[in-house]
Structures are given as C-alpha cells and as structure tokens.
Amino acid sequence: MTEHLHLLHILHELQQKHRYISEESICEVAAQLSLPVSQVRAVVAFYAFFYSTPCGHYHILFSNCTSCGYRAGGTDLIRMLSQKLSVNIGQTRKDGQLSIHETSCIGMCDHGASLLINGVPLIHLDSEKIEQITDLIEADKPLNEWPLDWFHIKDHIYKRGLLLEGDLPAGDGLRAMLARGREETLTEITQSKLRGRGGAGFSTGLKWHLCQQATGEAHYVVCNADEGEPGTFKDRMLLQQHADALLEGMTICAYVIGAYQGFIYLRGEYRYLLPHLQATLLHRRKLGLLGTAILGQTGFDFDIDIVVGAGAYICGEESALIESLEGKPGIPRSRPPFPVAHGYLGQPTVVNNVETFIAATHIVCNGSEWFTAAGTTESTGSKLLSISGDCAAPGIYEYSFGVTIQQVLEECGADNVQAVQVGGPAGTLLDQTAFHRQIAFEDVGTGGSFMIFNRERDILAIIHQFAAFFAHESCGFCTPCRVGTTLLKQGLNKIIIGQGARNDMAELQRVSELVRRYSHCGLGHTAANPILDGLQHFPQAFEQQLTQYDFTARFELDAALQEARQLTQHDDKGAHLKQEGD
Amino acid sequence: MMTAPEPNLIRIDDREIPFVHGETIMDAALAADVYIPHLCHFPGITPQGNCKLCTVEVDGKPLTACTSPAAAGQQIRNNIPELNEARKVLTQMLFIEGNHICPSCEKTGNCALQAMAYHLGMLHQHFPQQFPEREVDASHPTIMLDRIRCILCSLCVRASQEVDGKNVFAIAGRGIHASLIVNTASGKLVDSDLEPSDLAARICPVGAILIKEHGYDAPIGKRIFDQHKISEIGLEKIYIAGAKSDDS
Structure with a gap:
C-alpha cells in the first residue's frame, strides 16, 4: 500500500x-x-497540524467555530484554560507539558464547545470540564484514563429522508449495477439529475461521463471527505454510519469510468474515524466487494486508499485536494483543464462528496424515478443539513430539496432567530425577511451547513470570526485573496474596536467586491460573502459601532505613544495628547 | 453547403486579433502589440496567474489572460476603467504586503512593480502597511535575497525549473504568511547552485533578488523605466540584460 x-x-x-x-x-x-x-x-x-517548534505533551486545539468553538456557550473557554494552566494561547508551556492553539471548525457543532486533544475530539465543554481538564493535565493523567464519555461522539439524527431511511445491505448497489450494466448505470445516474452535494452542484452524471470519455493511462475515483466548511458535520455521521454505501458508490463510479484505484481524502480533524473506515475496507475486501474480480466479475478490479489531511480548509476545493493527494501544498490549480480530464497525477479523475457517492448507490438500487420524485425540478432528491447554533435540537436533518428555511427553523426548535448562515461562511447570511426561501441549488444552495443565530448574538462579531477564518485558510497563491482577506479582517476589527467611520464601511464593500471578483478559486470568490451579506442585511450592526467622523485613523494617537511614555518613563498629563473634553 | 473555416480571431477592446490554436489570450495580445498589465507573466515560462493584474473580461467573465486559452470569437475587455482600477488596487495590495523602499532600493527605475504603480496612476499605498518579518539571505557571494521586497510572483521558481534546469526556489507558507524559500538543506542561498547568469537570478520584477556588487551601474534617470513605458511590448530582453552582471 x-x-x-x-x-x-x-x-x-x-x-x-x-x-x-x-x-x-x-x-x-x-x-x-x-x-x-x-x-x-x-x-x-x-498544513496547520504540522509544527516547526515543539508542541506540548498535551496538545490542545480549541475550535473557533461559531457553533463548536470556545465561545459557543458564551464563556471564553480557551482563555479560561490557558489562565488556569499558565500558558499563552499559541505557545507551548516552558516545561513542555502542554500547548493551546485555536483551529478552524472541527465538525462537532452538534456537541457544543469542543476541542481536539492530541488529535482526538473532546466535546461538550463547559467551565466545569475546563476545571477537570486542568487537574488531569497537571496530574499528568494519560488520555486513556480520562472520562470515556468526554470522547464519545454521538450522532444526532432528527429527520430521515431518502438516504437515511432505509439501510442498504453491503453489495446490493454493486449487484444492481452489474444487472444494469455500465452504460445503463450511467444513464440512471444522469436521469436522476443528481448534483454534487459538496455545494457546487455540478451534474454527477455529466462528471462521470466526461471522465469516462477522457483518455489517460489510468482513471481515478476520489471521495472528498474534507468536510471543512464551518458548521458542517453530516459527512462525519455518514462516514461513521454509512461507510459501506459510500465505498459502494465509489466502486460503482470506478466501474463506470474504468478506474482501478480510488482515494478517500479524510480531513485531519476526522482522523479518529480512520480505524472504522479501515475496518470497513478490510471487511469489504473479505466479502469480495473490493480488490480483484469484485463479485466474481473478471476484470472488475478496484481498491481504495485513505489519505488523511492535516488542517487545511482549502483542500476541500477539488484541485487543491488533488494537489494534497500528490503530497504537495493544497494550492488550487488553474482550470481548465478540469480534474475529469486532468486530475490526480494528470489523469482523468472524478472527485465527489461523501453524500454524492452515497446518493449514487441508492439511485443505482432504487432507480432514478425514485430519486426525482423528491426535491424540485432543478434540485432532485434530498439534502442532509447539519443544523447547529441557537436551536433546541442541533443535529442532522435530511430534507427533500425545496424545504423552506422557516420550516427547518420550526422543526429544529429555533425561535427568536436573528439570522441564518446557510452553506457556512462561504454561503449566504440571511435575515428573517428571507426565511421563506427554499433550500435548493436554484435558490439558497448549501453543502450542508445551517447555522442559526438568535437575537442575543453579536452579528458583527460573527462576521469578524468568519473573516478571520478565511484570512487563516487562504492558501496565499493569488494577490486579492492573500492580501484582501487579511485587509478585510483588519477592516472589520477597526469597526469593532470603535475606530471605524462611515468610510470604513464603504472600504469593506469595495475590497470585498474585489476579492470576490478577482480571486483564483472558490475560497476567494466566497470569502467576502459574510461581509457583503452583512452590509446588505445587517447594516445597523456596523453602523452602531461607528464614530461620528467621516474618517478616522486606524490607530488611536494617544495610545500609540504608550511605548514612548514607557521608554522615557513619563506618564504625566504633559505626556498625553489632549483628549476631547479636556 | 460549405462553411467558411472559423477564423481564429478574438476581439480585445476595439481590435480584432488573430491567434494560433493553443495560445493564451496573453500570447495573442503580446504578439499583436496589445498590452495587458501583468507582473507574474514572462513569455516562454509557464504562466501561473497569481498576481491577477492581467485579469480581463472575457464575454463578461473575469479571467486571467495569461492562463486562459484564446478561443475564436471571444469578446474581451482589457483597457477599461473598471479593470485598471482593480489592477491599481491589486498593486497597492502588493505594496503594503511587503516593504517596498523605492527611494533606497537598487531596483528603482528598473522595477516592474514601481513602473506598474506609475502606469496605473497609483499615488499612494492606501492600505495599512503589514510590516511582515521576512528573513534576508545574504549568504550567497554574488546574489542577495531580500524577501521583504518579494511579491510572490514565483517567476524565479519557474525560471529556475524550466529554463535553468535547476530547482532553487519554492514558495512556502499559507495566506499572508507565504514566503519565498530556497531548496537547500540549510535553506540558504549559498548552498544552492544558483548563479548570477541564471534566468532565476535576473527575472525578479522587484528588488527581492539582487546581483551583488553591481549597485547603480545605470544611474537614476537612465534606467529601464526612465526610458521605456511598462506598456511597451518586448521589454523582457532589456529587463534581463538590465539585471545582468558583467561577468556573465
């Protein structure tokens, strides 16, 4: 291997x-x-999970997501733990015992504030648990002696639809495919009008067809399990509970396009799922559902390797993912050529989301009409939503496409809702005037993230958090995204600290539009969405923070002289600039 | 019925321009003496499209001219106020991202970034300076690397691989922390096989890679962009020669 x-x-x-x-x-x-x-x-x-200076014996990564982050419960838990353990955030304690850092969403949004400790998710954090963690670390207790239930990741499935209702016995999809034959199977997928579940919504049938038609030395099937969009955790559940249907979908795709090798690109945050996935692969090999002569069919050879990422949101972009598979930094390629013709090792490659492959397996078993009976004309079938934030029952909900946001909010027990972020920070920020809109590619599209914010939330702080996320995750390849995402983060910060003037709102708008229009890839094209949506739907959140001036400096002049006062050891009235009202 | 063969023509602003199959929009434009502002493109080196200055509107869609294949019938907008304004903002971003000390930089007057700023009417840097900390590498006897002036165009990376047949440079790091690195165990230029005559040592559009002991060979007033506009086509030859050391 x-x-x-x-x-x-x-x-x-x-x-x-x-x-x-x-x-x-x-x-x-x-x-x-x-x-x-x-x-x-x-x-x-x-990659964020590789360090060039030593981390602590206990290495702690707090999620900074708005749903599973260290502020999700209202208290700043990262600050609390770092104070109790006398270590600065982002550093390793002098004795090497521990280090505490922030990381982007770890996909535990239905479990409240969460962290990764030595790579393992620890959920449902609160002040009390922080106290206990402090004691365990100071007592040098090994992780396997910590309370087991802290690490038990339950899946909360509140609504089942097409994919989650029935369970397919392993092999049924493959047998159905062999009965249909290669071309018939592709026709069925095409007629189902299945579109990519990662969010972009490209026709799966067309993608498979283009890849099948492309010439190359080898064809590859890649599953994008780099579920990095903050607020998304449906693939975590699918990988845990429906791995067979996923592997079957990949195998069906392999048969259709003529691939012998497949890959699952698993996000590093989900490394804890690796033993389960490997066991499932092994089991399928034993059953003759993977390997050589699958189901006794001579020439039907296919196997799957798992490659685990190391903390980079951009690797969810398919060409960056392929670069990462090839052992390189995840920098998106210029397209065209597209991966279907020129993907992994320059060969024709299908990259699909976890949910897409699973849907394909079900379609092959149940037929395209079964699938198109649900959803809308342009968005057939169902969509798994990862619902998190301010609601009574955060978890997984499978809806037919076309469901309204209002209906979703009612069913998950959300009230007093100020805003919903659909599709994660890269998606759309909606206020209540838009809650009648539908979840569908032709209306409000989503890869699955659905984050709810009630009226107690500070929208501007949320938008700033998203801006910081993109600045952190920008790959740095192109000028507008590399520099622009950092400028946007700084511009928002200027308003938040009360140094912003009306001009700064116009400036945010201008830079946002540039980043959106001129960036190289989807990350840059969407990075400014929360700011642009915020300026449009929640202008008051910005305005109430502004000074009354048309323009203010980025810095406060008197505060900027603090260092000079320290150096000269003068801190009397004469060493300060005249303040207003003096 | 016979149909006439599709003429291989694209329209850039008000000009019809011929192209050969396989050419990019940039290739076709340069061949026809049409200037599309660019910093990370250099004829003969595989284009990458990272600076984004060459973004044009192809049938209304923004695309980088240097990486987009020309296709018959494309209606392209290039020299228009909206695009030139965006190019100016991108140039400002490149200025504030590093530390571009034009008055004291040896590259002044020979610097494409500086010339681009003049070309686009950039009168100030506008955005807050980022003041990154990036290491100077003065280890090499004849070549100096000052990363604070690097605009991450990757021309040296590509020139070394594709033209010099070496692999001296790479870009590492993510987002605003991206920086130019040297492909040696020590990370130092002195341990590389870079020579002043290499294209990689001469192609730098800014003052990040400088040939040592040749400061101000051409006095200010007689430098490349004192005598040429950056919008002139085919300056690359002069550019390479301008940075060339005497002994090469």
Whole structure:
C-alpha cells in the first residue's frame, strides 16, 4: 500500500513522535521519498497540524467555530484554560507539558464547545470540564484514563429522508449495477439529475461521463471527505454510519469510468474515524466487494486508499485536494483543464462528496424515478443539513430539496432567530425577511451547513470570526485573496474596536467586491460573502459601532505613544495628547 | 453547403486579433502589440496567474489572460476603467504586503512593480502597511535575497525549473504568511547552485533578488523605466540584460 509512504502520513508520524517536525527530519524525509527539500518544507509550512517548534505533551486545539468553538456557550473557554494552566494561547508551556492553539471548525457543532486533544475530539465543554481538564493535565493523567464519555461522539439524527431511511445491505448497489450494466448505470445516474452535494452542484452524471470519455493511462475515483466548511458535520455521521454505501458508490463510479484505484481524502480533524473506515475496507475486501474480480466479475478490479489531511480548509476545493493527494501544498490549480480530464497525477479523475457517492448507490438500487420524485425540478432528491447554533435540537436533518428555511427553523426548535448562515461562511447570511426561501441549488444552495443565530448574538462579531477564518485558510497563491482577506479582517476589527467611520464601511464593500471578483478559486470568490451579506442585511450592526467622523485613523494617537511614555518613563498629563473634553 | 473555416480571431477592446490554436489570450495580445498589465507573466515560462493584474473580461467573465486559452470569437475587455482600477488596487495590495523602499532600493527605475504603480496612476499605498518579518539571505557571494521586497510572483521558481534546469526556489507558507524559500538543506542561498547568469537570478520584477556588487551601474534617470513605458511590448530582453552582471 502506498498509504504508508504518503508524505502527509510520514509527516504526521513525525509530528506525533517528536511533537514537531525539525529541519533535520524535513531533510531526511526528502531524501527518503526523493523529493526536493523545498517541497517537504513547503508542505510542513502549509498544513496547520504540522509544527516547526515543539508542541506540548498535551496538545490542545480549541475550535473557533461559531457553533463548536470556545465561545459557543458564551464563556471564553480557551482563555479560561490557558489562565488556569499558565500558558499563552499559541505557545507551548516552558516545561513542555502542554500547548493551546485555536483551529478552524472541527465538525462537532452538534456537541457544543469542543476541542481536539492530541488529535482526538473532546466535546461538550463547559467551565466545569475546563476545571477537570486542568487537574488531569497537571496530574499528568494519560488520555486513556480520562472520562470515556468526554470522547464519545454521538450522532444526532432528527429527520430521515431518502438516504437515511432505509439501510442498504453491503453489495446490493454493486449487484444492481452489474444487472444494469455500465452504460445503463450511467444513464440512471444522469436521469436522476443528481448534483454534487459538496455545494457546487455540478451534474454527477455529466462528471462521470466526461471522465469516462477522457483518455489517460489510468482513471481515478476520489471521495472528498474534507468536510471543512464551518458548521458542517453530516459527512462525519455518514462516514461513521454509512461507510459501506459510500465505498459502494465509489466502486460503482470506478466501474463506470474504468478506474482501478480510488482515494478517500479524510480531513485531519476526522482522523479518529480512520480505524472504522479501515475496518470497513478490510471487511469489504473479505466479502469480495473490493480488490480483484469484485463479485466474481473478471476484470472488475478496484481498491481504495485513505489519505488523511492535516488542517487545511482549502483542500476541500477539488484541485487543491488533488494537489494534497500528490503530497504537495493544497494550492488550487488553474482550470481548465478540469480534474475529469486532468486530475490526480494528470489523469482523468472524478472527485465527489461523501453524500454524492452515497446518493449514487441508492439511485443505482432504487432507480432514478425514485430519486426525482423528491426535491424540485432543478434540485432532485434530498439534502442532509447539519443544523447547529441557537436551536433546541442541533443535529442532522435530511430534507427533500425545496424545504423552506422557516420550516427547518420550526422543526429544529429555533425561535427568536436573528439570522441564518446557510452553506457556512462561504454561503449566504440571511435575515428573517428571507426565511421563506427554499433550500435548493436554484435558490439558497448549501453543502450542508445551517447555522442559526438568535437575537442575543453579536452579528458583527460573527462576521469578524468568519473573516478571520478565511484570512487563516487562504492558501496565499493569488494577490486579492492573500492580501484582501487579511485587509478585510483588519477592516472589520477597526469597526469593532470603535475606530471605524462611515468610510470604513464603504472600504469593506469595495475590497470585498474585489476579492470576490478577482480571486483564483472558490475560497476567494466566497470569502467576502459574510461581509457583503452583512452590509446588505445587517447594516445597523456596523453602523452602531461607528464614530461620528467621516474618517478616522486606524490607530488611536494617544495610545500609540504608550511605548514612548514607557521608554522615557513619563506618564504625566504633559505626556498625553489632549483628549476631547479636556 | 460549405462553411467558411472559423477564423481564429478574438476581439480585445476595439481590435480584432488573430491567434494560433493553443495560445493564451496573453500570447495573442503580446504578439499583436496589445498590452495587458501583468507582473507574474514572462513569455516562454509557464504562466501561473497569481498576481491577477492581467485579469480581463472575457464575454463578461473575469479571467486571467495569461492562463486562459484564446478561443475564436471571444469578446474581451482589457483597457477599461473598471479593470485598471482593480489592477491599481491589486498593486497597492502588493505594496503594503511587503516593504517596498523605492527611494533606497537598487531596483528603482528598473522595477516592474514601481513602473506598474506609475502606469496605473497609483499615488499612494492606501492600505495599512503589514510590516511582515521576512528573513534576508545574504549568504550567497554574488546574489542577495531580500524577501521583504518579494511579491510572490514565483517567476524565479519557474525560471529556475524550466529554463535553468535547476530547482532553487519554492514558495512556502499559507495566506499572508507565504514566503519565498530556497531548496537547500540549510535553506540558504549559498548552498544552492544558483548563479548570477541564471534566468532565476535576473527575472525578479522587484528588488527581492539582487546581483551583488553591481549597485547603480545605470544611474537614476537612465534606467529601464526612465526610458521605456511598462506598456511597451518586448521589454523582457532589456529587463534581463538590465539585471545582468558583467561577468556573465
């Protein structure tokens, strides 16, 4: 298996072993894999879960998502823990015992404030648990002696539809496909009008057809399990509970396009799912559903490797994902050519979302009419929503496309709702005048994230959190996104701290539009959405923070002189600029 | 019925321009003496499209001219106020991202970033300076690397790989923390096989890669962009020569 030789996996092992990746290790790995030192160094620098200085014995990553982040319960838990353990956020304590950092959404949004400790999710955090964690760390208790239920990730499924209602026995999809034959199967997928569930909504049938028609030395099937959009956790559940249907969908795709090798690209935050997925793969090989001569069919050979990411939202973009599969930084490629013709190792490749493959398996079993009976004309079938934020029952809800936002809000027990963020920070921020709109590709599209904010929430703080997320996750390839996302974060901050003037709102609008229009990939095209939506639907959230001036400086002049006062040891009235009202 | 073969023509602003199959919009434009502002493109080197200055509107859609294939019948807008304004803002972003000390930079007058700012009528940097901390590498006896002036165009990376047959540079890091790195165990330029005559050492559009011991060979007033406009086509040859050391 090439899995063990994958650069990301080797670096993960080193990170586990030494708690960082030294320059020496970088050179050794480069030699071992015959790669340029610069490539290994660039990969270490790119992925958030690789460190160039040692992390602590307990390495803690608090999610900073609005739903599973350290402020989700109202208290600033990261500050609390760092104070109790006397360590600065973003640093390793001098004795090497622990380090505390922030990370982007870890997909635990139905479990409240959560963190990763040495890579393992720990959920339902509150002040009391922070106290207990403090004691356990100071007592040097190994993680396997911590309370087991802290690590038990339950799935909350509140509404089942087409995909979640029935369970398909392993192999049924493949047998149905072989009965239909290759072309008939593709026709069925095409007629189902299935569209990509990751959010972009490209026709799955067309994608498979284009890849099948593309010439190459080999074809590949890739499952995008890099569920990084904040507020999305439906793939976490699908990987845990419906892995067979997923692997079956990938195998069906392989048969249709003529692939022998497939990959699951699993986000690093979900590494804890790896043993389960590997066991499922093994089981399917034993059943003859993977490997050579699948179901006794000579020439039907296909197997799947799992590659685990290392903390990079951008790798959810399909061409960045392919770069990462190839052991490189996740920088999106220029398109065209598209992955269907020029993907993994330059060969024709289908990249589909977890939910898309599972839907494909069901369609092959039940037929396209069964699928098109649900949903709207342009958005057939169902969509799994990951609902989180201010509601009584956060969890997974499967709805037929076309459901209104109002209906969703009622069913998950949300009231006093100020705003809904559909599709995550990259999606759409809606106020209550838009709650009659429908979840559908032709109306409000979503990859699954559905975050609810009630009237007690500070919308501007949420938008700032999203802006910080994009600045952190920008790959840095193109000018507008690399610089623009940082400028947007700073521009919002200026307003939040009360230094903003009306001109700063216009400036946010201007830079947002530039980032949206001129960026290289989907990340940049959507990074300014929360700001643009916020300016349009929640202008008062910005306005109430403004000073009365048309323009103010980014800094406060008197505060900027603090360092000079310290150096000269003068802090009397004469050392201060005249303040208003003096 | 016979149909006439599709003429291989695109329209850029008010001009019909021929192209050969396989050419990009940028290739076709340069061949026809039409200037599309760019910083990360260099003829003969695989385009990447990272600076985004060459963004044009192709049938209403923004695309980078350097990476987009020309296709018959494309209606392209290039030299229009909206695009030039965006290009100016992108240039401002490149200025504030690093630390561009024009008056004291050896590259002044020979610098494409500076010339672009003049070309686009950029009168100030507008955005707050970011003041990143990026390491200077003065280890190499004849070539100096000042990363604070780097605009991450990756021309040196590509020139080294594609033209020099070496692999001296790469870009590492994410987002605003991206920076140019050297492909040696020490990370230092001195341990690389870079030579002053390499295209990678001469292609830098800004003052990030400088040939040592050749400061101000051409006096201010007689430098490339004192005598040429950046919008002139085919400046690359002069550009390369301008940065060339005497012994190469």
